[in-house]
Amino acid sequence: MASCGKLVKVYGKRWGNISDALGTGYSALGEHQTITANQTYVDLSSSTISFTTSVTNSVFLLQADLNVYLATDNGNGTGAAFKWNGTRICGTDGGSGDTWQRMGHGSTGNGGAWNVVRKLVYSPGLAAGSSVSANVMVGQWGSNNSVINYPGYSNYSDFIIMEFEPT
Amino acid sequence: MAYTYSAGSALQVIHNNVSVATAYGSTAYTYVDIPGTSISLTTKGTGSLIHLQCYVNGWGSSGNGVNIAFKLNGVVAGNSSSSNGDTWCRAINGATAGRSWNVGRSMLWQHGLSLGSPATISLMMGTWSTAGVSAGWSSYQTYFHVTATELAASS
Numbered sequence: 047m048a049s050c051g052k053l054v055k056v057y058g059k060r061w062g063n064i065s066d067a068l069g070t071g072y073s074a075l076g077e078h079q080t081i082t083a084n085q086t087y088v089d090l091s092s093s094t095i096s097f098t099t100s101v102t103n104s105v106f107l108l109q110a111d112l113n114v115y116l117a118t119d120n121g122n123g124t125g126a127a128f129k130w131n132g133t134r135i136c137g138t139d140g141g142s143g144d145t146w147q148r149m150g151h152g153s154t155g156n157g158g159a160w161n162v163v164r165k166l167v168y169s170p171g172l173a174a175g176s177s178v179s180a181n182v183m184v185g186q187w188g189s190n191n192s193v194i195n196y197p198g199y200s201n202y203s204d205f206i207i208m209e210f211e212p213t
Numbered sequence: 214m215a216y217t218y219s220a221g222s223a224l225q226v227i228h229n230n231v232s233v234a235t236a237y238g239s240t241a242y243t244y245v246d247i248p249g250t251s252i253s254l255t256t257k258g259t260g261s262l263i264h265l266q267c268y269v270n271g272w273g274s275s276g277n278g279v280n281i282a283f284k285l286n287g288v289v290a291g292n293s294s295s296s297n298g299d300t301w302c303r304a305i306n307g308a309t310a311g312r313s314w315n316v317g318r319s320m321l322w323q324h325g326l327s328l329g330s331p332a333t334i335s336l337m338m339g340t341w342s343t344a345g346v347s348a349g350w351s352s353y354q355t356y357f358h359v360t361a362t363e364l365a366a367s368s
Contacts, residue, residue: 056264056364058218058321063297067216067323068290072297077215092215111319113302158307159278163317200292200299204320206264 048167050105051211061092062113062195062202069202078195080117086139087127087185090194093205094181100209102174105167107208110182112162115196116150122188123151126164130180136166137185145185159196180207218321220262220364227252231357235349238340242295244282247348250359251335256326260366263322267336267359270315274345278306281316284335285324291339300339311345334361
């Protein structure tokens, strides 16, 4: 349960294999990443947003719109999480974790491309003027290869953080 | 090169709920308009950004893939190319049988328009092949939504 006041600031990051901000053309920028770790969330290196908080005790809405491809068609699944100032603030590693729960889990034939949307409301209790570095993480289960922004195509992903005043 | 954005408070929010709309993939690798999804606004700030959000669901009988893109003052935020486009990469690529799908998009648009300029936003669907992919599905009730939130320039 959370509540907040008016929107104060918005920060965004778009990364991928695109030649312009709208992704109307392809460019081999190398802003793609393949996750192979089993049951472990991994940082998306191009997703980091850094900023300074505007108000004390603000509330944040984190939104990720990810372009993910499961390169191995075994249906084990993948998931997304967020890291905030070096600490993962959602998502669980390991055999009872949730690295499989956002898409692609199921029978054979569930590989391919997916739109992974992850949202989280977070109230870190920071003072105004605090430095923040946040990024998206992706996890997977078993022998999948989760490819973010599959290379060779004009794929891109977005990460947006909204800062709201406290109630 | 990644693109970074920052903005301030909300200036206006425009929302469109489309109770029934159907668009079929008619040309391979190509984005087509989704009828009824258009919204229009007049900018209220100089140097503002627009936060775009949408939700679209549909059905496809092949596993060649589908994507949803925003159309922004006539420019498609996507790539209709047969060699390196992105019309396949948000849903049902890799499926071995027909299946329903949903795509939720969220992105910031740095429009570069001056105060008082018109902006028109709508949704498009892209497919990698034309085989039976549809946003919505005829004879069944569905709805999509598209939301545009204009954000003041960052101070």
